[in-house]
Amino acid sequence: MNAARWGLLPLLTATLTTTMANTVVNVPMTSILAELHAPLSRGVLVATAFPVTLAALMPLSGWLGDRFGHRRVLSAAMLCMVVGAAGAALAPNLPVLVAFRMVQGLAAAPVLPGVMVLVVQVLGEERRGRAMSLWAAANGAGQALGPTTGGLLSELFGWRAVFWQIVPLAALVVLGGRLLLPADDRTVPRLRLDWSGALTITGAAALFLVSMSAVPSQGVGAPVVWGTALAGLLALVAFVLVERGRPAAFLRPRQLLELRYLRSSAAAGTQMFALGAMLLATPAYLVGTLGMAESTTGVAVLALPLAMVGLATPAGRATEGFGGRPVMCCGLLALVAALVLLAVATGLRAGPVPVVASLFLAGAGVAFVQTPAATGASRSRSGRTGAGLGLFSTTRFGASALGAACVALLGTSPPALVRVYLTCAALTAAAALFATPKTGGTTPSAGHRTAGGAMDIKAVGNRST
Template structure:
């Protein structure tokens, strides 16, 4: 296959890059615009806080559960085929969301979107890794990261403009033409690749148990906000989650081809980096979920300006992530990954200064900048630590595991933290009640972030120097970049 690899500088190479960036960019764009549209969607669909949580978590649930399995599926059935199916599936699910007359159908559409996202997310990077010449892979992935980051950055402007014009449905319909162009370009210009040596059965049992476990915990935690932990349905849901996760661990331990090889966690640095991922991405996911809603319902921001308020954080990630990665190569990941989460905690605490009569430049912007600097210090070293803690031939699975853990952490945090903070029922529509709960949630997020810094300091000792890797600019506010690949590809 190596003699058929494509050079990035050729016309076909540019088409391949365009196809993968369009598909992934569609998912990135959707992720940013949905948060901006939540208050408007909640009003039209008569959704309480639990409904808003499910609009976010329905997507995240399937993405976290299936992203590892779909990478293996692409290896066997063809990476281009899996990517195309994912793009079409995502677009079809987006149309379901756009025409959803009820909250229940909207959540169902978001669940279907998550399946499509799980199919196309690993496929895009896998195509780059197996299609381009070895010397062009790093540049291709870097360009892909930049292009998809631009999609995430323009999302608040696009979504805010559409929502403010009175049509949140258009944020989902926008995916249809993007998907059509992506599919046409992919089928015409992207070669099919697969791993001919891939053997063994796909770990469907593990995927089902992971989905049931995450769904049980998610439903139980969200429902507990309104009904309490003594409610029989809440208890039953949490019990189902515990049993399913127990079964998942047992299946993965016994399987000859597990989607989550437990042996990979024997490496202390890998385990430490993933523990940092759990607490840091859990804190980040909850704070960004709530702040965009709070700015609209509590401070009266338009959807456009609420979404744009976080753009300085994105700009810092785009501009400084490469430098942070280079620094971690020189001094190791321990110090950046200790300092970064603590800076993030400072950003969360600065958000406590946001008041209904506050000013963006004095109250919101400093918190966003400090949070962005914390992310810059954390994300690139975290990704480098995950990849350098395992052998090269495990790099793909290590990256995939970390991505799935980040999604799962956000899923659980968005389900649990609003309830713990007292943001339940229709509290998000009451500025005074939401203000108190928002402050509680920020304190919880800050404590989690500090815990991430402590974990990094304890587990990422000086032993084991990081293997220098290429650090590509990316906007990893939802999860670390996914790299499903094999060193021999």
């Protein structure tokens, strides 16, 4: 590894840490709600407050990296993560815990779009697919360690210990970023913020997410649910009207309709909806129905993210070799099969072995979705900016929060969990249909040679989705 690539260490650790912080509460949720005397309909906010805040603020936080430098913003964000994790560990009641989960989501918001930009800068444009596979592997490692350490630490030391583990990891990212990442380029012109566009798109995302997250506790017909959804729709319309044709737009609405960006966002969103639901529903089944210990459940759930980590590099190579759309479609179909198997296993009250096998297949599907989806999004016109990548990440983590909310809405009895899994399978199948490559066209196997014999990298890049 050359000197510049040592910078991957803090970047991938930052991804791992923020992903862990998101999923660390899933397994010990029963213990958290029991100590704080909260029902699942309200306690689900512990799981959703992080991704909802994260998703709502990602477009604006992506712009912050473009404006002030991604290394500087990454360091500030991880310091904020230290505060959020320590506050959550010391929370005396549910509202305070939810508030500090929101602080953690605020801290994580600029990390993901910033890391996606910086990883490509470290490895080079021609290795974008490989760069996204490393990012996906770190994300999978976080998905693995979050539930696993959450279950183990909760059983050994109580649920508050699950937050303390985040503090040293975040501090290491700050130190590593200062020592190993190149300084931000001060010669790049500083972008001015288009406040009207930033506020309208951020407001729309926040209002939609709040509306959906309120469904489990308030009910589908509650005025707060429909009121915030309507306000979100009005904010989205305002964003389109304000940004249309503006030279210095925060995000150009026409570019957001680029098929490559839409396919990548749809695939990533449905995959994360299913992932958010599985990481809450499966522990609920293993603990609540089968009576497994939280520590054992954490190890069982490990099958899913381990598959994500192990297959991230092959997924990156497949994306570069075959193009993103066929790889992404295969990954979505594998995820559909895993969700159907989970529904069958849950409906039959099956033991942990078929559940773990289904989770491993789900992890394989996720691995072959998120790498080509991230590669395609980052190669699109909108994905060339931090704000565009932030909106892509908004889709991902907003969908994860909605998946968790779906579990709280439908319930955690085995029949209810069957409905959860089948709902996820239907949405994922629709995304697979959207991602299916058209037949009849021909695509070169690996770019094309120029007259001088050099490989045209652009030809490879155009095949990502």
